[in-house]
Amino acid sequence: MAEIPAPGPARPNPARPAPPTRPPLMAPGHTAATVTDKISAVVLTGTPKWWYAAFGGSFAILMMLLYSLTMLFAKGIGIWGNNIPVGWAFDIINFVWWIGIGHAGTLISAILLLLRQPWRNSINRFAEAMTLFAVACAGLFPLIHMGRAWRFYYLLPIPNTFGLWPQFRSPLMWDVFAVSTYALVSLLFWFVGLIPDLATLRDRAQSLLAQKLYGFLAMGWRGSARHWHNYEMASLMLAGLATPLVVSVHTVVSFDFAAAQVPGWHATIFPPYFVAGAIFAGFAMVITLSVPLRVLFGLQDFITMRHLQNMAKVMLATGLIVAYGYAVEIFMAWYSGNRYERFMILNRVTGPYRYTWYALILCNVLVVQLLWSRRVRNSVTALFIIAMFVNVGMWLERFVIIVTSLHRDFLPSSWGMYHPTRFDFMTFFGTIGLFLSLMFLFIRFLPMISIFEMRMILPASKPPEEPR
Amino acid sequence: MTAATGQSGPARFVGLLAEFRTEAELVSAASAVRGAGFRRFDAFTPYPVEELSQIVESHHSRLPWLVFGGGVVGAICGFTLQYWTAVKAYPMNIGGRPYDSWPSFIVVTFETTILFAAFAAVLGMLALNGLPRPHHPLFNVPRFALASRDSYFLFVDACDPRFDRAGTREQLLGLAAMEVSDVED
Numbered sequence: 146m147a148e149i150p151a152p153g154p155a156r157p158n159p160a161r162p163a164p165p166t167r168p169p170l171m172a173p174g175h176t177a178a179t180v181t182d183k184i185s186a187v188v189l190t191g192t193p194k195w196w197y198a199a200f201g202g203s204f205a206i207l208m209m210l211l212y213s214l215t216m217l218f219a220k221g222i223g224i225w226g227n228n229i230p231v232g233w234a235f236d237i238i239n240f241v242w243w244i245g246i247g248h249a250g251t252l253i254s255a256i257l258l259l260l261r262q263p264w265r266n267s268i269n270r271f272a273e274a275m276t277l278f279a280v281a282c283a284g285l286f287p288l289i290h291m292g293r294a295w296r297f298y299y300l301l302p303i304p305n306t307f308g309l310w311p312q313f314r315s316p317l318m319w320d321v322f323a324v325s326t327y328a329l330v331s332l333l334f335w336f337v338g339l340i341p342d343l344a345t346l347r348d349r350a351q352s353l354l355a356q357k358l359y360g361f362l363a364m365g366w367r368g369s370a371r372h373w374h375n376y377e378m379a380s381l382m383l384a385g386l387a388t389p390l391v392v393s394v395h396t397v398v399s400f401d402f403a404a405a406q407v408p409g410w411h412a413t414i415f416p417p418y419f420v421a422g423a424i425f426a427g428f429a430m431v432i433t434l435s436v437p438l439r440v441l442f443g444l445q446d447f448i449t450m451r452h453l454q455n456m457a458k459v460m461l462a463t464g465l466i467v468a469y470g471y472a473v474e475i476f477m478a479w480y481s482g483n484r485y486e487r488f489m490i491l492n493r494v495t496g497p498y499r500y501t502w503y504a505l506i507l508c509n510v511l512v513v514q515l516l517w518s519r520r521v522r523n524s525v526t527a528l529f530i531i532a533m534f535v536n537v538g539m540w541l542e543r544f545v546i547i548v549t550s551l552h553r554d555f556l557p558s559s560w561g562m563y564h565p566t567r568f569d570f571m572t573f574f575g576t577i578g579l580f581l582s583l584m585f586l587f588i589r590f591l592p593m594i595s596i597f598e599m600r601m602i603l604p605a606s607k608p609p610e611e612p613r
Numbered sequence: 614m615t616a617a618t619g620q621s622g623p624a625r626f627v628g629l630l631a632e633f634r635t636e637a638e639l640v641s642a643a644s645a646v647r648g649a650g651f652r653r654f655d656a657f658t659p660y661p662v663e664e665l666s667q668i669v670e671s672h673h674s675r676l677p678w679l680v681f682g683g684g685v686v687g688a689i690c691g692f693t694l695q696y697w698t699a700v701k702a703y704p705m706n707i708g709g710r711p712y713d714s715w716p717s718f719i720v721v722t723f724e725t726t727i728l729f730a731a732f733a734a735v736l737g738m739l740a741l742n743g744l745p746r747p748h749h750p751l752f753n754v755p756r757f758a759l760a761s762r763d764s765y766f767l768f769v770d771a772c773d774p775r776f777d778r779a780g781t782r783e784q785l786l787g788l789a790a791m792e793v794s795d796v797e798d
Contacts, residue, residue, distance in 0.1 A: 177659055177763035302694055310703040313695040314710065319720040326724040330731045337735055341761070345659075348758035364745035368760050369768075370643075370656040372742045374666035378674040379738035383731055386680075390727045397720060600660040600763075 170264050170602055172446035177600045180447075184596045185349050187442050188589070195441065196589060203581035210575025213568050214289065222292045224568045231551045231563035236290035238543040239573050241398055242426070243283035243580075244324065245419075245539060247331070248391055249427020250276030254334060255387035258380065264455055266598035267447045271438070271588070272431050273335040278583040279430075280328045282576040287320070289572070316400040323397040330390055334383050340366050341376075341597040395423045402546065408489040409550030412477065418470030422539060425463035425509075428456050429535035436529045438588065447594055450523065457522045460535065464513040467542075471510065485555055497562065498549045501541050508538025624797035627750045628770045629782055630757065631790035636662055639765035642788040643668045646769065649784070653770035657751075657760040676737050683733025684726045691725030692718055750798040768796065 171180075216224055227234035250272035257265035288294045300321045302311055311318050343363035350356045366372065399419035402410035432453065439448040478490040493502045512534045521527045553560045587593065633639040636658065643656045647668050656665045695718040699705070704712045739745065751757050751768065760766050767790070769781055785793045 181659070181762045302698060308703065310698040312705060312707065313699055313721055314707050314714055314717040316720075319724075322721045322724040326728045329728060333731050333735045337738070341660075345761040348761045360747060364739070365747045365749055366744065366761075367749060367751060368657045368659060370658070370662070370665040370669035372744075373658070373661035374670050375674050375676055375738045375741045377661050377666075378676045379734045382676065382680045382734040386727050386731050386734070390724075393720070393723060393727075400720075597660045 170267070170449060170451060171599070172449065175446065175603065177603060180599045180603070181345060181349075181596055183444075184447070184592050184594050184599065185346055187444075188346060188592055189350055189355070192589065193441075196585065200582065200585040200589075203578050203585055206575060206578025207582045208578075209571050210579055213571040213575055216568060217289060217572070218294065222290070224566060225572075226563055226565045226569055228561075228563075230554065230559055230561045231548055233290075233547050233551065234563055235565055235569040235573055236286045237401075238540065238547055239576065240283050240286035240290075241419075241543045242540050243279045243286075243576065244327075244398060245395065245423035245426040246430045247276040247279035247283065247327075247427065248395060248420075248423035249431050250274070250279075251327075251331060251334075251387050251391040252424055252427065253431070254338070255384040255391065258384045259388060263602045264452055266602055267449075267594050268431060268435060268452055268456075269598070270335075270338065270595045271434065271584075271593045272427075273331065273338065274584065274587045274591075274593070275427075275430060275434060276331045277328070277335055278580050278587075280324065280331060281583070282580050284324060284328065285576060285579075316397065316404045319397045320401055323394045327390060327394045330383070330387055334387055337376075337379060337383065338595060338598075339591065340364065341368060342592045342595060344368065345596055346592065392420055395420045407550050407554055408483070408485040409474075409493075409546060412474065414470055414473045414477070418467065418473075421463045421466035421470065422542060425460060425467050425535060426539035428460045428463070429532040429539070432456050432460070432528055432532040433536060434584070436525055436532075438593065442588075442593075444594065447599060450525075453525065453528055454522045457516050457528055457531075460532070461513060461516040464509060464516075464535070468510045468513075471506070488553070489550060492553050493545060493549050496549065496553065498545070498552070501544050502549070505538055505541040505545055508534040509542060512538075626771060626778075626795060627798050628768055628772075628776070628796045629778070629785060629793055630751065630754050630796050631767045631769075631785040631788070631793045632756060632759075633765040633767065633790055636765055638789050639767060640664050640668070642767055642785070642790065645788055646767065646784075650775050651769060651773050653773035653776075655768045655770075657757075657766040657768065659761055659763055659765075674741070676734065676741060679737035680730050680734045683737075684730035687726040687729025688722055690729070691722040694725075695721055750796050753798070754794050754796055756792070756794065 225235065227236070250269075253265050253272040254269040254276075257269075288297045291297060299309070300311060300318070311321075313319075340363060343359050344366035347356055347359040347363045350359055396416040396419065399415035403412060403415040405411060435448050435453070435456075439445050475490055478486040481487075493499070512531055515521045515527070515531060521531070548563050552563055631642065633642060639656055639658065640662065643654070643665055646654055654669070656662075656669055658665060692715075696713060696715075699714070699718075700712045707714075710717075756764070757766065767785070769776060769785070771778070775781075782793050
């Protein structure tokens with residue numbers, strides 16, 4: 146038998162830094178075993194009573210969406226308030242709002258992975274799920290806005306008997322490709338991240354059905370060094386691909402506006418301003434979801450104050466970029482010397498929809514400044530309330546951009562007012578029901594925190610544990 | 614998880630599985646096994662360990678080349694689709710621009726590049742790992758279920774030319790293994 150050489154010097158693993166001066170990413174005393182047991186118990190033990198109430202409530206709101214869509218398909222989009230001159234009202238507001246919310250999930254999972262930020266490890270899973278569900282809600286709106294939703298396939302390059310093909314010079318066509326690529330890549334990223342945790346659930350499930358289902362989805366994952374080698378490479382590659390993708394998606398969404406002539410839309414600031422707004426809205430939604438979830442499932446050990454504080458800082462930074470965008474819009478309206486641009490800003494601030502603009506500035510610019518204070522960033526309640534303000538504010542931002550710009554453009558003879566109907570509201574709130582229903586199903590059946598990535602941020606070499 | 618094994622006669626011995634308490638013990642054991650000349654072995658951990666992939670797998674992952682290939686194919690497909698549509702299949706005069714107005718085809722070309730590359734990354738990762746493979750002899754060892762929780766395993770394949778059932782078992786036990794189990798198919 147050959148002589149056994151001494152092992153080489155252990156290299157520090159860059160994925161596992163533990164800066165000593167900051168508060169910990171995880172409460173002390175956890176081991177790989179306790180992390181695994183605690184997170185998988187949420188999925189594998191009985192359903193808590195509040196879950197039925199919460200899912201039931203969300204599902205009821207989802208049924209309202211079903212009702213409003215049934216009425217829409219039966220009667221046509223005349224049941225909504227949008228009409229010329231405001232042809233793009235709630236549909237496009239809600240589309241942009243939802244797709245923006247999704248962006249934080251990709252940012253957390255991809256960009257923070259590339260930047261080696263280990264604090265992302267406890268929030269990336271449900272942020273990615275949030276992305277998927279938000280994109281599902283977003284994708285619904287352009288389809289139903291077409292009126293004849295069943296003809297959506299005209300947007301796809303499918304050979305057909307009419308010999309018709311899509312017109313690829315249009316930003317709306319770019320949007321189809323950007324959003325559907327984004328949905329598919331987000332799904333891939335999310336599923337790849339789940340594979341090792343599905344193997345954990347397969348190995349820990351008690352019921353045969355759960356073993357079979359999780360085993361089927363885990364595809365025979367064994368956690369071998371060869372598996373992990375290719376797996377880590379695939380994660381990095383996907384992160385590197387998703388990072389430019391997420392920037393491109395909201396850029397293309399902003400092209401829908403910026404390529405048009407309408408005053409208030411035709412601006413070069415739109416792509417960066419929309420991307421920053423998307424991240425701003427997305428982090429607000431991650432805070433909105435993580436604050437109640439960590440309490441309901443007792444996961445404060447894993448989603449710590451440090452996570453909430455970091456997210457608050459990202460929200461403050463992107464909020465300032467958004468505020469800069471508002472300032473540039475006003476400056477450019479004056480600097481361009483274009484009377485229609487100037488009128489557009491005056492109409493926003495003093496016109497019939499001025500209250501939405503005031504509310505927007507309150508929510509997205511003023512309230513967010515509270516985050517400069519460390520005391521506010523340390524208060525869970527304050528963060529939750531500020532995040533709710535941002536959620537509302539980002540919806541109002543799209544209302545201001547879309548409705549206020551469209552309702553009075555060039556010719557006073559073609560000005561008009563837009564008033565949403567109850568079906569507009571029912572469709573919008575209905576998609577919140579769809580989002581929450583999917584979210585509650587997700588947290589019940591899949592681990593909402595990435596278990597294997599939590600094991601990675603444990604101290605590197607663990608002392609021998611108690612005998613099992 | 615226990616896989617179905619009963620249908621093909623007597624169980625076949627495929628190798629030895631050693632269990633370790635800590636990542637450090639597994640890493641030193643794996644490098645010792647490699648140093649002893651073994652090549653057909655693998656290590657199993659609940660999370661990725663960079664040192665282990667360097668010990669077990671000597672060459673770099675081929676995945677980046679697959680992803681690059683996927684991206685190139687995606688770019689070619691995306692651009693060709695638009696060029697053919699706009700120039701050959703359905704030429705339309707949009708604002709007096711040339712039919713081959715390539716700058717406006719960049720966005721969709723970019724999206725298809727990302728899409729094909731992402732599919733290449735995921736399908737390539739699964740293919741290189743030999744997945745999906747729902748049944749594997751290792752799943753017949755009950756304690757292997759802990760590989761996805763907090764245990765660290767080293768598998769030495771009986772096909773390795775240096776493998777010797779009794780000797781290798783002794784050697785693994787000498788490397789601080791808690792337990793060494795036979796793996797049967």
